[in-house]
Amino acid sequence: GDSVTQMEGPVTLSEEAFLTINCTYTATGYPSLFWYVQYPGEGLQLLLKATKADDKGSNKGFEATYRKETTSFHLEKGSVQVSDSAVYFCALRKRAAGNKLTFGGGTRVLVKP
Amino acid sequence: NAGVMQNPRHLVRRRGQEARLRCSPMKGHSHVYWYRQLPEEGLKFMVYLQKENIIDESGMPKERFSAEFPKEGPSILRIQQVVRGDSAAYFCASSRGGTSFGTDTQYFGPGTRLTVL
Numbered sequence: 001g002d003s004v005t006q007m008e009g010p011v012t013l014s015e016e017a018f019l020t021i022n023c024t025y026t027a028t029g030y031p032s033l034f035w036y037v038q039y040p041g042e043g044l045q046l047l048l049k050a051t052k053a054d055d056k057g058s059n060k061g062f063e064a065t066y067r068k069e070t071t072s073f074h075l076e077k078g079s080v081q082v083s084d085s086a087v088y089f090c091a092l093r094k095r096a097a098g099n100k101l102t103f104g105g106g107t108r109v110l111v112k113p
Numbered sequence: 114n115a116g117v118m119q120n121p122r123h124l125v126r127r128r129g130q131e132a133r134l135r136c137s138p139m140k141g142h143s144h145v146y147w148y149r150q151l152p153e154e155g156l157k158f159m160v161y162l163q164k165e166n167i168i169d170e171s172g173m174p175k176e177r178f179s180a181e182f183p184k185e186g187p188s189i190l191r192i193q194q195v196v197r198g199d200s201a202a203y204f205c206a207s208s209r210g211g212t213s214f215g216t217d218t219q220y221f222g223p224g225t226r227l228t229v230l
Contacts, residue, residue: 004155036221043117043204043221044156089155098169099208099217100146103155 002027006090006104013080013111021075021107023064023090031092033057033066033073034101038087047075047088085111115140117207117222118187125228132192132199134225138207145188146219147173147180150202162188163210195229202226 007022025031032051036044048057053068064075073090090104118137126132138145143164148156158172162182173180177195182188192199203226206219 041223043119043223044206045221046218049218098161099144099219100158100161100169100172101148101156101219102158103148105153105155 002031002092002094002102004090004092004102004104006088006107008105009087009108011107011109013109015082015111015113016079017111019075019077019080019084019109021088021090021109023073023075023104025071025073025090025092027071027092027094027102029094030068031094033064034091034093035062035064035073035075036089036091036103038089038106040086044089080109080111082111082113085109117205117220119203119205119222119225121225122223123226123228125230126195127230128196129194132195132227132229134190134192134203134205134227136188136190136205136207136222138188138205139220142207142209142220144168144208144210144217145182146206146208147188147190148204148206150204150224152201156204159190192227195227197229200227200229 003026034049035047037047048059050057050066056065062077087106089106091101147159150156160173160180161169177193202224204224205222208217
């Protein structure tokens with residue numbers, strides 16, 4: 001079945017450091033790919049998405065490029081802030097599977113001042 | 114415009130009791146999804162509903178769990194005779210539906226954290 005694998009956390013960084021969170025997927029066909037962010041005590045918020053190969057999603061300084069050849073959708077940010085401390089989830093969705101999202105295990109990021 | 118509302122935010126039940134979780138979708142949204150997040154794990158899909166219809170319940174345990182989304186009122190996820198293994202965070206999401214597949218974004222509620230003693 002479909003699956004998403006993320007790097008395990010926690011990832012601890014200093015402010016203004018570069019952040020990369022790896023995400024790879026296994027799925028047949030052409031899924032849409034998503035990054036969601038969960039701040040402490042809150043629900044998930046959509047951070048960015050890409051619906052086809054080579055698309056780049058971007059939002060709030062975060063970027064991720066849909067790489068079909070490596071089945072990856074790595075999340076990057078050039079300069080993190082303390083407010084970026086959260087849990088980040090990579091997810092996929094396939095039209096053939098209805099509208100349900102398949103999530104990775106999540107990566108906790110802690111940014112220290 | 115209020116987001117997806119879930120209540121209660123925290124629910125404590127003893128083994129054998131019933132848990133009832135409520136979800137009010139965003140205004141204008143007619144599709145609801147329930148996901149479960151076990152401790153230290155990612156979210157797992159449970160069920161997808163439209164008004165008065167269950168579209169996909171492939172992720173829902175066959176016994177003790179049920180979901181509904183009536184014509185009026187919130188969506189309800191019901192867990193009968195709860196066991197300790199049901200302790201988890203249950204998230205509801207809603208979407209507008211009726212749009213192209215690529216743009217029907219799911220918006221998540223804050224979740225209900227169920228603890229079974």
